[in-house]
Amino acid sequence: MTMPKSIVSKIEDALRRRCGVRPGHGILVAISGGPDSTFLCHALREIAHRWPLRLAAAHFHHGIRGPAADRDAAFAATLARDLGLPFFSGRADAPAHARRHGLSLEEAARELRLGFLREAAAGAGADRIALGHTADDQAEEVLLRLLRGSALAGLSGIPWRRGPFVRPLLGTRKAEILAELERRRLPWCRDETNSDPRHLRNRVRSRLLPLLREHFNPAVEATLNRTAALLADDEAVLEDLARAAFSRLENDAPAPSGGPIRLRVADLLAEAPAIRRRVVRLALEAAGAPLRRLVAAHLLGVEALLARNRDGRIDLPGGVRAERRDDRLVLHRGEVPAAS
Amino acid sequence: MTMPKSIVSKIEDALRRRCGVRPGHGILVAISGGPDSTFLCHALREIAHRWPLRLAAAHFHHGIRGPAADRDAAFAATLARDLGLPFFSGRADAPAHARRHGLSLEEAARELRLGFLREAAAGAGADRIALGHTADDQAEEVLLRLLRGSALAGLSGIPWRRGPFVRPLLGTRKAEILAELERRRLPWCRDETNSDPRHLRNRVRSRLLPLLREHFNPAVEATLNRTAALLADDEAVLEDLARAAFSRLENDAPAPSGGPIRLRVADLLAEAPAIRRRVVRLALEAAGAPLRRLVAAHLLGVEALLARNRDGRIDLPGGVRAERRDDRLVLHRGEVPAAS
Known part of the structure; x- marks a missing residue:
């Protein structure tokens, strides 16, 4: 079963030039059961016939979506077996995890899935974890x-x-993938939550685009x-500048290990x-604030602390507190004795 | 006639902190006749009672839109007279200018308008030209x-x-302006072209937003x-880096004045x-390419010249040509003898 040169060689090119995959690498493919990851699995299998690549597959069951999710898990296991790939499966209760840690269901599912994939990759001896995100x-x-x-x-x-984590399909349109699956009569699973208009992403797909x-x-x-x-490319340059500035500023005022920044x-x-905003973001990350929960309003709050000429403090996600004390910005989790 | 503190003091703040306006400065207000520039004119008049600011007003007739445009011009002249401001009016034939220079009607109108405003500002001894763009x-x-x-x-x-050019209303919503004009019973002119769905901007306003x-x-x-x-703020940092890099690269390979880069x-x-992309953009600007007509595809075309290891050339807006010759990128208008 050979796919047309164009689409598979595009993915092969992306693996090498964008994803830093080298001959001999091990790749764990995350299969949701949907068309994109199913196609990715077939394409990587074909590429692995030409390069020496070690492939394995994994599927994670979030403990939501009931029978449809069970069907997807069975499909992923069958696909891996048919392609002769080592297969890792995981399962968790995302709703319970969300409740326990005060996360949205989406955040909880993501955290659990990525954790499982990292463990599965370690088990498979994989250098990379391939995800099925497309240009769409x-x-x-x-x-x-x-x-x-x-x-x-x-x-x-x-x-x-x-x-x-690598995304070899990021330069490929979903329509190309669906056409190719159709042409080859390869099966995949439909995810009904993808058309639920309560999800913002689905409204972007079905109405806005x-x-x-x-x-x-x-x-x-x-x-x-x-x-x-x-x-x-722009962000990469600014992020480098900010990392250099953060190191410089930290060296000027070193923190004891585990102490406040x-x-x-x-x-x-x-x-x-x-x-300055990126240095503050790096400092907040170093102090233990979860980056995914920081929004512009938090950074602007810290800016306001810096701009006014007196002491003050604000609370940030992850229990991190930003304080202005005299001529310093102090970032820490929990209480710090005033004299420290 | 005093406006509420909030809206006028917000504009006053923007003048000082965002637009670099200082006491004693002269400001030429461009009045189209629409609500935004009409309101700007009233607000600046009020602020000028508190600061020492010298105000003048100007209106430009593009030679399009027939009687409606004549009405706007008369309205602007009356407004300036009622407020006791020196008034400058200009008129041109934008369609003819567009045909003559191969510009879109919008580009031609813009070029003529900005040229007139600069001249009027010189005539008025103004340090700044205030335009009525809003947050919307x-x-x-x-x-x-x-x-x-x-x-x-x-x-x-x-x-x-x-x-x-300064835009003191950029932090103000159009709805605030309309409400304030209404409250004060201040007249302004409606521009029918603002609702023509053939204009992309109008479709953004009426459908997308x-x-x-x-x-x-x-x-x-x-x-x-x-x-x-x-x-x-991000762009300002990258632009500074690119200007420094461009100077460095130009010093390494100086061009005779007026000669190719x-x-x-x-x-x-x-x-x-x-x-690199910003250095190329600066170099193209220095070679005479009109920045407003450069799109990403042009810069990517130059990138492609740099990436491949042989000579080649591409033609760019404004009659500028980018050539790769051995180890140099040469940018110039018109022909350059191979030996130069």
Whole structure:
């Protein structure tokens, strides 16, 4: 079963040039059962005939969606077996995890899924974990983040590679994938939650993108993908500058290991606003604030502390507190004795 | 006739902190006759009672829209007279200018209008030219640019200040302005072209923004304005880096005055992609390419010249040609002898 050169060689190219995959690498493919990850699995299987790549597959059951989720899990296991791939399956109760940790169901499911995939990759001896996001997912993501109020890092969309996670389909349109699955008569599972209009992402897909395509730009997905790629290059430069500035500022006011982060207010104010905000974000991350829960309002709150000329404090996600004390910005979890 | 403190003091604040206006400055207000610039004129008049500001007003007739445009011109003249402001009026034939220079009607009108305003400002001894763009115009602009495929500089929207041009209403919603005009019973002119759905901007206003507000984010305009402000800070840092890199690269390979720009390919390739693209854009501008007509495809065309290891050339807007010759990128208008 050979796919046309164009689509598989595009994915092969992305693996090498975008995802940092090298001959001999092990790749764990996350199969949801939907068309994208199913196709990714077939395509990687075909590529592995040409390169030496070690493949394994994994499926995670979130403990939601009832019988449909059970069907997806069985489908993923069968697919892996038919392709002769080692298979890892995991299961958790995402609703309970969400309740326990005060997360949204989506956040809880994501946290559990990524944790499982990292463990499965370790078990499989895999260097990379391949996810099935497409160019359409990227366009939706950019619009979602724009509408939620992301800054540059968010508008850069999802990356081809972050840590062990790679997305070899990010340059491929969903329509190409569906056409290819159809042509090859390869089965996959439909996920009914993908059309539930209560989900913001589904409204972007079913209402917003069609309107934009019809009335504003027939190639809107391609345009958004190109913009995201350019913005990711921009963010990379600013992020590097901010990391260098953060190291410099931390060295000027070193924190005992595990102690609060202390940065001189004058040093922060000497940075350009774009760098200062990123240094604050890095410092908050170092102090233990969960980055995914930080929004622009939190960073602007810290800016306000810096801008006014007196002591004050604000509370941030993850139990992190930002305090201004004299000439320092102090970031810590829980209470810190005033004299420390 | 005193307006409530909130709206006028917000504009006063923007004048000082965002637009760099100082006591004693002269400001030329561009009046189209529409609600925004009419309100701006009244607000500045009120502020000028408190600060020492010298005000003048100007109106430009584009030679389009027939009697409605004549009505607007008469309205602007009356408004200026009623407020006791020196008044400058100008008129041109934008359609003829567009035909003569191969511009769109919108581009031609803009070029003529800005040229007239600069001359009028010189005549009035004005330090700044105030334009009536609002927070709603900014939100529309960000969406328009996103849909047209702008990169970071474009997504930063329109600035509070660029050269002599300032936009003191950029933090004010159009609804506030209309409510205030209504409350004060101040007259203004309606522009029918603002509802013509053939204009992309009008479709953004009448179709896209209402959909986004209703189904995605009730405060979408505020969100887009905040994002644009953050992105403008990001762009400022990258633009500074690119200007420094361009100077460095130009010094390494100086061009005779008026001669072609020559940059070493190896030097360009040593820069991060985000900086390299901006250096190319600065170099194209220095070579005479009109920035407003450069799109991402042009910059990516130059990137492709740099990426492949052989000579080649591409033609760009404004009669500028980019050539790769051995180890140099050469940018020039018209022909350059091979030996030069």
